[in-house]
Amino acid sequence: MVAIDEVMQNAYQAFQSYKHYSPKQKADFLRSIAFEIEALGDTLLQQAANETNLPIERLKGERFRTTNQLHLFADMLLEGSWVEAVIDTAIPDRTPPKPDLRRMLFPIGPIIVFGASNFPFAYSTAGGDTASALAAGCPVVVKAHPAHAATSAMVFSAIQKAIATNKMPQYIVQHVTDTSFEAGKNLVQHPLTAGVGFTGSLSGGKALMQYAAEREKPIPVFAEMGSINPVVLLPNAMHERAEAIAKEYAQSIVLGMGQFCTNPGLILGIANEYMPVFLQTLSEQIEKAMPAPMLHKGIHDAYFNKMKNALAQKGVNLVQQSKQPINEMDALPTIATVEASVFLANPLLREEVFGPYSLIVQCADLQELLKVWKSVSGQLTTSIIGNKIDFEALPELIDIAADVAGRLVFNGVPTGVEVCPAMVHSGPFPACTDSRFTAVGIHAVKRWVRPVAFQNAPEALLPSALKNENPLNIWRMVNAQFTQAAI
Amino acid sequence: MVAIDEVMQNAYQAFQSYKHYSPKQKADFLRSIAFEIEALGDTLLQQAANETNLPIERLKGERFRTTNQLHLFADMLLEGSWVEAVIDTAIPDRTPPKPDLRRMLFPIGPIIVFGASNFPFAYSTAGGDTASALAAGCPVVVKAHPAHAATSAMVFSAIQKAIATNKMPQYIVQHVTDTSFEAGKNLVQHPLTAGVGFTGSLSGGKALMQYAAEREKPIPVFAEMGSINPVVLLPNAMHERAEAIAKEYAQSIVLGMGQFCTNPGLILGIANEYMPVFLQTLSEQIEKAMPAPMLHKGIHDAYFNKMKNALAQKGVNLVQQSKQPINEMDALPTIATVEASVFLANPLLREEVFGPYSLIVQCADLQELLKVWKSVSGQLTTSIIGNKIDFEALPELIDIAADVAGRLVFNGVPTGVEVCPAMVHSGPFPACTDSRFTAVGIHAVKRWVRPVAFQNAPEALLPSALKNENPLNIWRMVNAQFTQAAI
Numbered sequence: 013m014v015a016i017d018e019v020m021q022n023a024y025q026a027f028q029s030y031k032h033y034s035p036k037q038k039a040d041f042l043r044s045i046a047f048e049i050e051a052l053g054d055t056l057l058q059q060a061a062n063e064t065n066l067p068i069e070r071l072k073g074e075r076f077r078t079t080n081q082l083h084l085f086a087d088m089l090l091e092g093s094w095v096e097a098v099i100d101t102a103i104p105d106r107t108p109p110k111p112d113l114r115r116m117l118f119p120i121g122p123i124i125v126f127g128a129s130n131f132p133f134a135y136s137t138a139g140g141d142t143a144s145a146l147a148a149g150c151p152v153v154v155k156a157h158p159a160h161a162a163t164s165a166m167v168f169s170a171i172q173k174a175i176a177t178n179k180m181p182q183y184i185v186q187h188v189t190d191t192s193f194e195a196g197k198n199l200v201q202h203p204l205t206a207g208v209g210f211t212g213s214l215s216g217g218k219a220l221m222q223y224a225a226e227r228e229k230p231i232p233v234f235a236e237m238g239s240i241n242p243v244v245l246l247p248n249a250m251h252e253r254a255e256a257i258a259k260e261y262a263q264s265i266v267l268g269m270g271q272f273c274t275n276p277g278l279i280l281g282i283a284n285e286y287m288p289v290f291l292q293t294l295s296e297q298i299e300k301a302m303p304a305p306m307l308h309k310g311i312h313d314a315y316f317n318k319m320k321n322a323l324a325q326k327g328v329n330l331v332q333q334s335k336q337p338i339n340e341m342d343a344l345p346t347i348a349t350v351e352a353s354v355f356l357a358n359p360l361l362r363e364e365v366f367g368p369y370s371l372i373v374q375c376a377d378l379q380e381l382l383k384v385w386k387s388v389s390g391q392l393t394t395s396i397i398g399n400k401i402d403f404e405a406l407p408e409l410i411d412i413a414a415d416v417a418g419r420l421v422f423n424g425v426p427t428g429v430e431v432c433p434a435m436v437h438s439g440p441f442p443a444c445t446d447s448r449f450t451a452v453g454i455h456a457v458k459r460w461v462r463p464v465a466f467q468n469a470p471e472a473l474l475p476s477a478l479k480n481e482n483p484l485n486i487w488r489m490v491n492a493q494f495t496q497a498a499i
Numbered sequence: 500m501v502a503i504d505e506v507m508q509n510a511y512q513a514f515q516s517y518k519h520y521s522p523k524q525k526a527d528f529l530r531s532i533a534f535e536i537e538a539l540g541d542t543l544l545q546q547a548a549n550e551t552n553l554p555i556e557r558l559k560g561e562r563f564r565t566t567n568q569l570h571l572f573a574d575m576l577l578e579g580s581w582v583e584a585v586i587d588t589a590i591p592d593r594t595p596p597k598p599d600l601r602r603m604l605f606p607i608g609p610i611i612v613f614g615a616s617n618f619p620f621a622y623s624t625a626g627g628d629t630a631s632a633l634a635a636g637c638p639v640v641v642k643a644h645p646a647h648a649a650t651s652a653m654v655f656s657a658i659q660k661a662i663a664t665n666k667m668p669q670y671i672v673q674h675v676t677d678t679s680f681e682a683g684k685n686l687v688q689h690p691l692t693a694g695v696g697f698t699g700s701l702s703g704g705k706a707l708m709q710y711a712a713e714r715e716k717p718i719p720v721f722a723e724m725g726s727i728n729p730v731v732l733l734p735n736a737m738h739e740r741a742e743a744i745a746k747e748y749a750q751s752i753v754l755g756m757g758q759f760c761t762n763p764g765l766i767l768g769i770a771n772e773y774m775p776v777f778l779q780t781l782s783e784q785i786e787k788a789m790p791a792p793m794l795h796k797g798i799h800d801a802y803f804n805k806m807k808n809a810l811a812q813k814g815v816n817l818v819q820q821s822k823q824p825i826n827e828m829d830a831l832p833t834i835a836t837v838e839a840s841v842f843l844a845n846p847l848l849r850e851e852v853f854g855p856y857s858l859i860v861q862c863a864d865l866q867e868l869l870k871v872w873k874s875v876s877g878q879l880t881t882s883i884i885g886n887k888i889d890f891e892a893l894p895e896l897i898d899i900a901a902d903v904a905g906r907l908v909f910n911g912v913p914t915g916v917e918v919c920p921a922m923v924h925s926g927p928f929p930a931c932t933d934s935r936f937t938a939v940g941i942h943a944v945k946r947w948v949r950p951v952a953f954q955n956a957p958e959a960l961l962p963s964a965l966k967n968e969n970p971l972n973i974w975r976m977v978n979a980q981f982t983q984a985a986i
Binding site (some may be wrong): 087100113114225230400417418420423428434436448449463467470 | 515574595598708877887890901904910917920921929932934936940942945949
C-alpha cells in the first residue's frame with residue numbers, strides 16, 4: 013500500500029515542523045478551522061443532511077458544538093497548564109547532589125482518526141479526536157466515514173483553508189478517502205502511526221484493537237464504543253413524580269431517533285405501585301412519537317434486526333411502539349419490559365440496540381435493582397433519578413455508579429454531552445477500550461501525549477513551559493507547590 | 500486455579516472498603532509501611548544481600564529510596580491536586596441550560612505487581628508500583644520475585660504490620676508466593692484484575708501483554724522493559740574534557756555491575772582526534788574495574804551469553820575488559836567499539852546486554868551520529884554531553900532526544916533515578932509498553948486511575964475533592980481557573 017505509506021511519511025514530516033509552532037499559533041489554527049467550517053454555511057449543512065438524514069436544526073447544533081470544541085482546545089492551549097509542567101530544582105549540596113528535573117507533556121506522533129457515522133461534524137473530520145490531537149501537537153490522518161464522505165471532504169476543505177491561512181505544515185491534517193477496511197487496517201498498522209481514535213461500534217473498536225495488537229510496536233487505541241446507559245429510578249422520586257420522569261425520558265429515548273451513544277437503552281425500576289404510572293405515561297409518549305429516518309440503511313436495518321431480536325427473547329414484553337406514520341428509512345420508537353431475573357440470565361439483553369429502543373427492567377426491590385445495576389458495568393453514563401430520602405437510604409450509591417460508568421447524571425437525562433473542561437465521555441470496557449482517558453473535554457488531549465523529563469538541562473534548551481522565567485505564564489508545580497511565578 | 504480466584508475476590512472486597520478511607524488515612528498507611536520496613540533493620544538488608552549478592556551499602560541506599568518513595572506518595576495524597584478536580588458550574592439560564600459538571604480521578608481496581616529482580620526493595624513488594632497503586636486507591640497483589648522470595652516475604656510482613664496498625668482492609672495488599680509462570684498468567688487474566696505493573700525484561704513484558712491481549716476485557720499493562728540508554732558525546736565537549744567524560748562514564752557503566760535499566764549501554768561519538776583520548780581513558784578505567792557478583796545465576800549467564808554474542812558480531816571490536824580477579828558469579832566489565840554503518844545494519848547490536856557492558860559507536864561526523872541516535876528510539880533515558888557551542892550548532896537536539904527517550908540527561912550519567920515529582924521513568928516502546936505513563940515520580944499514580952464526572956450531583960453526594968467548600972483545600976480548576984478557593 014504505497015499510498016498509505018506516503019500519507020504516513022507526510023504526517024511524520026508535518027509532525028517535525030508542527031513541534032515548532034507556539035501554543036498561540038496552534039490555538040489560532042484551531043479557531044481558523046472553526047471559522048472556515050462556519051464559512052461553508054448552509055451548503056455544508058445541506059450536504060450533511062443529504063448524507064445522514066439528520067434534520068438541519070440538529071446539524072446546526074452539532075456544528076456549533078464542533079466549533080465550540082475547537083475553541084475550547086484553543087483556550088486550553090493559551091491557558092497552558094495542560095502540559096503538566098513539574099519542576100524540581102537542584103539541591104547541589106545534598107549527598108548525592110539532587111539534580112534539576114523538569115517534566116512536561118510532549119506529543120506522541122501521527123494519530124489516525126476514524127469518525128463516527130452518527131456525528132458527521134462533532135466526532136468526524138474536524139471533531140473531538142482531531143481537535144484534541146492537533147492541540148496535543150500531533151498530525152492527524154482522518155479516514156473519511158463512508159456514510160458521509162462528501163460532508164467529510166467539505167470539512168476537510170475547510171481545514172485545508174485554515175492550514176494555508178495559518179501557514180501550517182501542509183500535511184498536518186490529511187484525509188484518506190479510501191473507505192475500505194484494508195485502508196483502515198494499513199493505517200493502524202503503519203510503523204509511523206502513534207495512536208488511534210475511534211468512535212463507533214463494539215465490533216469496529218475490537219477490530220482496531222486486534223489490528224493494533226498485531227503491530228510490533230504497541231500504540232494506544234482509544235475506541236469509544238457501545239453503551240446502554242442504565243437509568244436508575246429510585247422509589248421516592250418515583251413516588252413524587254413518576255409521570256414527569258416518564259415524559260422526560262420519552263423525549264431522551266427518541267431524541268435524534270436514539271442515534272446517540274448516550275441514549276438511555278436501559279431503565280431500572282422497582283415493580284411497585286408507581287411503575288404502572290411510569291409505564292403508562294412512557295407508553296403514551298412513545299405511541300405519539302414521530303418516526304424519522306435513520307442515518308443510513310445499514311443502521312436502519314441493524315436497528316430493526318437488533319430490536320426484533322431483543323423483543324423475541326423469552327420474558328421480554330413489548331410495551332409500546334410508535335403508532336405514527338412510518339416511512340421506509342424511519343426508525344420505530346419502541347419500549348419493552350423484562351423481569352430482573354430474566355435480564356440477569358440473558359446477556360443478549362445487555363447489548364446495545366442502536367436506535368430509539370429502551371428496555372425497562374422491573375426489579376422486586378432495591379436490592380435486586382442494585383444487583384442489576386452492578387451487572388451492567390462498562391457504560392459511558394449512568395443516570396440516577398432520586399431525591400434526598402432515596403440518596404440517604406443508599407450510602408453505596410456513588411461507589412456503584414462510579415464502577416458502572418464514566419459520567420453520573422443526577423435527575424436528568426444522559427443525552428446531550430456538554431463540551432466543557434469537566435466532561436468525561438468514557439467508561440469501563442466495553443464503553444471504551446481505556447477508561448483512563450476521555451473523548452470529550454480538554455482532558456481528551458491526554459490520549460496523545462507522553463511525559464518527557466529534562467535533567468540538568470541548560471536554560472536555553474528548555475521548552476518555554478519549563479524555562480525559569482515562565483514566559484507562557486502558566487500554572488506549574490514547582491518544588492511541590494502550584495504557582496505561576498518565575499523561578 | 501481456586502487460589503488465585505480467592506486472592507482476586509479478596510482484593511476486590513478490599514477495594515470496596517479502601518474507597519472509604521480518607522487521603523490522610525492512606526498517607527498514614529504509606530508512611531507506616533516505610534516505618535515498618537525500617538524497623539526490620541539489618542535483618543532485612545542481610546536477607547536481601549544473601550539473595551541478590553548486592554552490597555549492604557547499596558541495599559541501604561535502595562531501602563532509603565523505597566521509604567522515600569512511600570513518603571512522596573503520602574505527601575502527594577495530602578497535597579491532593581493529583582485527583583485533577585475540574586469543576587464547571589451550572590449556567591441555568593443558558594439555552595439549553597448548562598449543567599453543573601465536576602470530574603476527578605477514581606481508582607480502577609486491583610493491580611497486579613510483578614517486582615524486578617534487580618531492585619529487591621524499590622521496584623518490588625513495597626516498591627514504586629505498589630506505592631503508586633495504594634496511593635491511587637487500588638488494592639495490590641504482589642507476585643513475589645523468585646530471585647528474592649524471602650526478602651519479598653519480609654517486606655510483606657512489614658506491610659501486614661502497617662495494615663494492622665492502620666486498621667486497613669486485611670487484603671489491601673496480598674502476596675502470592677507461587678512463582679510459576681502459570682500463576683502470573685492467571686493473575687493477569689483474572690476478570691477482577693484491573694491493571695498490571697511490571698519491571699523486567701522485554702520478553703517478560705511482551706508475555707504479560709500477550710496474556711492481557713487474550714482477556715475479554717482489556718486492561719492496562721504498564722511494563723518497564725529493556726533500555727540501552729544512548730549517550731551522545733558532542734564534539735566541543737569532547738574537545739574540552741574527553742578524559743573527564745570517560746572517567747565519569749566508566750563509573751556509570753560498572754555501577755552495581757551494570758544491573759540498572761538506566762545503565763549506559765550505548766555511547767555515540769565522532770571518530771575525530773578526541774575519540775582515542777576518550778577510549779584510552781575509558782579503557783584504563785575498565786581494566787581497573789573490580790568485578791562483583793551479579794544478582795543470580797540466570798542474570799550472570801545471560802550477561803556472558805549476550806556480551807559474547809555482541810562481541811562476536813562482525814565489525815565489533817573488543818576494547819577492554821576488567822583485568823582484576825574474577826569469581827564464579829562475577830560480571831566482567833567490558834567495552835567495545837563499532838563503526839556507525841555496521842551498527843545501523845545489525846539490529847542485534849541494539850539489544851540490551853544487561854550488565855557492565857557498553858558499546859561505543861564511532862560516527863564519521865555529526866550527521867551520522869544523529870542518524871544513529873534516531874535509529875535507537877525507544878529508551879528510558881538519553882544523555883547528552885555537550886557545551887554551549889555544541890548546543891547552538893544543533894537546533895534539532897531536543898526534538899531528536901525527546902523522540903528517543905523519556906528522560907534527557909544533560910552532562911551527567913543516566914544511572915541514579917531521583918525519586919521526585921518531576922521524574923519520568925518511561926519512554927517509547929520497547930522501553931515501556933505505554934510511554935504516556937511513568938513508573939517513577941508522583942505521576943506514576945496516573946496508571947491506576949480513571950476520570951469520573953458528576954452531572955448536577957447534590958452537594959451531599961459529591962466526593963470531598965469536588966464539594967463546594969473544598970474541604971481538602973486542594974488546587975482545582977474551577978470554571979477554567981486554577982484555584983484553592985471554595986465555590
